[in-house]
Amino acid sequence: MHKSKTRRGGVTPSLLLLLTAYCLIVSSDVYASGLFSGLVVSQGDSASGGVKVVEIYPGCPAERAGVAAGDLIIEIDGRKIKTLDEFVKTSKARRDKDTEVGLVLIRKGKLQNLRVITYSEIIFKEWKEKVPPPPQSSIGGLSLFQYYMEKGKAKLGENKVGGAFETKLARDEEAARYLFYALHYNPTEVGVVLLIADTYMDMARLYLKNGQTPPAVENYGKAANLYEKCSRKHVAEKELELILTHLQEVEKELLSLLPPEEQGPVSAEKTTTGSLPVKASP
Structure with missing residues (x-):
């Protein structure tokens, strides 16, 4: 039996196969209005x-x-x-x-x-994500980065008090939009992207709990895509370990969607720090 080596940007072949099997488009959705609007x-x-x-x-x-x-x-x-x-x-x-x-x-x-x-060139240059730029505005007393960060975090905080599926999903979607707006003003801030990825994970789990597998898998794919990109940035070792832990969670939850006979046993041994789960050798 062998263990996978810790590495930046690591995603196991099994996870890639799962994402491919579901034909995921892992780049973020474009929320913006059409090309010719306005x-x-x-x-x-x-x-x-x-x-x-x-x-x-x-x-x-x-x-x-x-x-x-x-x-x-x-x-x-x-x-x-x-x-x-x-x-x-x-x-x-x-x-x-x-x-x-x-x-x-x-x-x-x-x-x-x-x-x-229709997308922010600033974010695309740094993250290769096609998301809309924030609306033009001037917020007195606050930087636009701080303004949108606070709005995004506020929406995520509202979900902690509970709510119906549709309500919680709408909050997550709003939060992701505000956080992408914040990223436009500070595109190198990895912490913002990690928070967006966490939000996609939450949406995936909401869909899964509601019995909607395709959109759940789509959001798992978006989360994995962003975690992977974050792992390739210059981040502290502690952050890298957290990112790879999230990737493990994505793989584990995606594997759970497969029929039992296709899942295969996962090694119960403790993996190396930051490595992804490894199937036990037959």
């Missing part, structure tokens, strides 16, 4: 067609990308846009399923190429 357009008066941006709401994806009122949109990801109807059809087909899109527009007689995204 845009008010009209038929362009140019001979070449296109749609004119009449108004654009502050903070919407297009505004963050640099689109401005008066711009003439003539192309969406290589597709020529000549009429308002074409824009409506193309934008409807793309707005909910895609997280980024390329635009070609005319501004003051010159062509511009812009990329519209």
Whole structure:
């Protein structure tokens, strides 16, 4: 019998197989509005067609990308846009399923190429997670990081007093959203990501307790994904041990969902510090 070695970023093959078997998409959900939300357009008066941006709401994806009122949109990801109807059809087909899109527009007689995204580039650069940026705001007396951290922790605290399944799930979802907003302002803070991963674990257990296995497995996958990423950062040994312990919990709880004959015996011997459980050799 052998034991797995402690290592940063370690996930056992059995856990990877489980996640693959359930076809998990482990990157975080995008809560944000669609790619074209916040845009008010009209038929362009140019001979070449296109749609004119009449108004654009502050903070919407297009505004963050640099689109401005008066711009003439003539192309969406290589597709020529000549009429308002074409824009409506193309934008409807793309707005909910895609997280980024390329635009070609005319501004003051010159062509511009812009990329519209619905996720925080800051978080994506650091964690490869596509989650929306926080809404634009100015909070007097508090940093935005602190503000959203406190809101997230408050929602998690509410769950400690109990509540119905739907209520507790909604609190967890709100908490995760606020914590991702906080992460936007301090993207290297591993502690925030660990708290988000813990929240996904809690959601997984809520779903499982409610008899909903697919969403439970999906949230286990999200938690494992974030724990794995945290383990690859420069963290203290104590934090690393905690992360790997959480990964053990994910694997154990996922294994419990398999039929008994497929679970296999798990070694009862104490594993090395930070290692994941190892199936006993036959």
